[in-house]
Amino acid sequence: MFRISSERSLVAFSIIFSSLVCQLPHGVWSCAPADRIALSRFSSSLGMEIDGWPGAANYSGDCCRWLGVRCRRFRAYHDLRVVNLDLAGLGLTGPLLPSTLAHLDELRVLNLSRNSIHGAFFLPELLRMPRLRVLDLSQNSLTGELTGAAAAPGSTSRLVHLDVSFNMLTGLRGPSVFLGLPRLRKFSAESNQLSGLLPRSLSSCSELTYLNVANNSLHGTLTGFNFSRLARLRAIHLDWNQLSGPLPASLSHCREIRVVNFRRNNLSGPVPPAFRRLQALSFFDIGVNSITGIDQALRTLQHCRALAVLILTTNFHGEEMPGNTTTMRGFPSLRLLGIANRSTAPPIPATLAALTALQKLDLSCNELAGEIPGSLAALTFLSCFDVSHNRLYGLVPAGGQFSTFPCSSFAGNPGLHGQYCDGNGSVVGGAPEYDRALVTVGSEMFRLPFWLGMITGVCATMIIYVVVVPYYSDND
Ligand SMILES: *[C@@H]1O[C@H](CO)[C@@H](O)[C@H](O)[C@H]1NC(C)=O
Ligand SMILES: *[C@@H]1O[C@H](CO)[C@@H](O)[C@H](O)[C@H]1NC(C)=O
Ligand SMILES: *[C@@H]1O[C@H](CO)[C@@H](O)[C@H](O)[C@H]1NC(C)=O
Ligand SMILES: *[C@@H]1O[C@H](CO)[C@@H](O)[C@H](O)[C@H]1NC(C)=O
Ligand SMILES: *[C@@H]1O[C@H](CO)[C@@H](O)[C@H](O)[C@H]1NC(C)=O
Numbered sequence: 001m002f003r004i005s006s007e008r009s010l011v012a013f014s015i016i017f018s019s020l021v022c023q024l025p026h027g028v029w030s031c032a033p034a035d036r037i038a039l040s041r042f043s044s045s046l047g048m049e050i051d052g053w054p055g056a057a058n059y060s061g062d063c064c065r066w067l068g069v070r071c072r073r074f075r076a077y078h079d080l081r082v083v084n085l086d087l088a089g090l091g092l093t094g095p096l097l098p099s100t101l102a103h104l105d106e107l108r109v110l111n112l113s114r115n116s117i118h119g120a121f122f123l124p125e126l127l128r129m130p131r132l133r134v135l136d137l138s139q140n141s142l143t144g145e146l147t148g149a150a151a152a153p154g155s156t157s158r159l160v161h162l163d164v165s166f167n168m169l170t171g172l173r174g175p176s177v178f179l180g181l182p183r184l185r186k187f188s189a190e191s192n193q194l195s196g197l198l199p200r201s202l203s204s205c206s207e208l209t210y211l212n213v214a215n216n217s218l219h220g221t222l223t224g225f226n227f228s229r230l231a232r233l234r235a236i237h238l239d240w241n242q243l244s245g246p247l248p249a250s251l252s253h254c255r256e257i258r259v260v261n262f263r264r265n266n267l268s269g270p271v272p273p274a275f276r277r278l279q280a281l282s283f284f285d286i287g288v289n290s291i292t293g294i295d296q297a298l299r300t301l302q303h304c305r306a307l308a309v310l311i312l313t314t315n316f317h318g319e320e321m322p323g324n325t326t327t328m329r330g331f332p333s334l335r336l337l338g339i340a341n342r343s344t345a346p347p348i349p350a351t352l353a354a355l356t357a358l359q360k361l362d363l364s365c366n367e368l369a370g371e372i373p374g375s376l377a378a379l380t381f382l383s384c385f386d387v388s389h390n391r392l393y394g395l396v397p398a399g400g401q402f403s404t405f406p407c408s409s410f411a412g413n414p415g416l417h418g419q420y421c422d423g424n425g426s427v428v429g430g431a432p433e434y435d436r437a438l439v440t441v442g443s444e445m446f447r448l449p450f451w452l453g454m455i456t457g458v459c460a461t462m463i464i465y466v467v468v469v470p471y472y473s474d475n476d
């Protein structure tokens, strides 16, 4: 009896003690009533109860202890103030009424990404929070335009990072919100339904390092956009839009740029010779456009000494692969070269062998004729090689890495034969069934999904290193 009750009192004591210890600071400092009311209103405007927000429904409780809310003590205030609101991926639904949050005047970070918040989105209202630095509304169902003058005329926002990607925003017309965002460093509106031109006012964000408006319906040319004011730009993603006209030569003023992705637009004309000044450029994808002048493109880009990934696929319609006259020297860092599809005729240039760091080479679907230069066997780092669907003939080189490439690399070249593979993509000598299965799997892996995966992987890595890492290290 005695033992049990002593244990009980011990347990009771420790519960009381630990709850005292936990509660003491909160008892002394709890969240400011204005912040609690703002959060409660936000919660009721969503029309749902947020799990982990006890008391929000009747405007009571210490909001600093609510899920995703972080407070800080400032000397200027008697109470704790909400500085960080992270409600990402909590299954929130309902409309976003920015006016409910606008009173959180010490809020720095608002993260509502990966929810199902819908309704019209009006950025200027959210920008009324004077200290807001990070606003992440990505992966919701917001509609409306990405426009609107700053809330108070002449007031400028401290916003550094704006992410509205994967929503259903439509317009970029009307007064531009970018004029009021002089500190913006990272802007992503990827995968919305934005139409119109790339807003010229974006060039007033002179601190911008990361710009991603990929997978929208932007059209028109880039010639009117002056990139020289974006001297800090490190990555630009305009892929999967309907942009036309020439590549913007003014991009050559962005000396820190590492990633340029213009894939799948309707861009035409040559690669501007000024691009040779892009000494930090490491990823360049202009695949699936109507770019002309493969010779000039390679002559220009070979001066970009950091270039590791170069994708020129499906351009240069009807042009010949550069022959012996073009030096394929330079490119000291090139790891992945894709020139697949649509440049016709002569043999594979033996000078490709000068690209000694090359790891992946994709020359598929090019109507290339002739033999595979034996000198390519000297590319000791080459691990992926694809010359399928051309008109190559003769012997597959035997030495070096060539014995390691799957037969699918050579498929679709009926004239080709070799020690292991023939030009029909089969293993020479009638391989047993299980080998054939292996070859098929290999060919699936090596086709488009492989390259997409490879490119996405490289992209992701670059985004992490180029954008995310400097961003956080700059801030902390
Ligand atoms: C609010 O609700 C909680 C629990 O639902 C209750 O304990 C508290 O008394 C309520 N406060 C007011 C002011 O109604
Ligand atoms: C918002 O939260 C999501 C999920 O936790 C996270 O992946 C994302 O990086 C956050 N956004 C910012 C800007 O930190
Ligand atoms: C492009 O955006 C649409 C929605 O607008 C989305 O369904 C699709 O997955 C996106 N594509 C890519 C490649 O991100
Ligand atoms: C672009 O801006 C730079 C400096 O901001 C200026 O010197 C240059 O003349 C502008 N170019 C055009 C074509 O407007
Ligand atoms: C692509 O651009 C050309 C002009 O350069 C234009 O004639 C054509 O209609 C455009 N195609 C699309 C799909 O926008």
Ligand SMILES: *[C@@H]1O[C@H](CO)[C@@H](O)[C@H](O)[C@H]1NC(C)=O
Binding pocket: 323, 324, 346, 350
């Ligand atoms: C390219 O040069 C190699 C030797 O350097 C020569 O054998 C080949 O015939 C040349 N090809 C063309 C198309 O001139």
Ligand SMILES: *[C@@H]1O[C@H](CO)[C@@H](O)[C@H](O)[C@H]1NC(C)=O
Binding pocket: 313, 314, 340, 341, 342, 365
């Ligand atoms: C080659 O170009 C054609 C026509 O633009 C396109 O339909 C096809 O998908 C492209 N093939 C590859 C492998 O990119």
Ligand SMILES: *[C@@H]1O[C@H](CO)[C@@H](O)[C@H](O)[C@H]1NC(C)=O
Binding pocket: 414, 417, 422, 423, 424
């Ligand atoms: C490749 O296939 C074609 C047609 O299917 C056939 O005529 C040719 O003999 C095959 N080549 C080899 C090396 O098996």
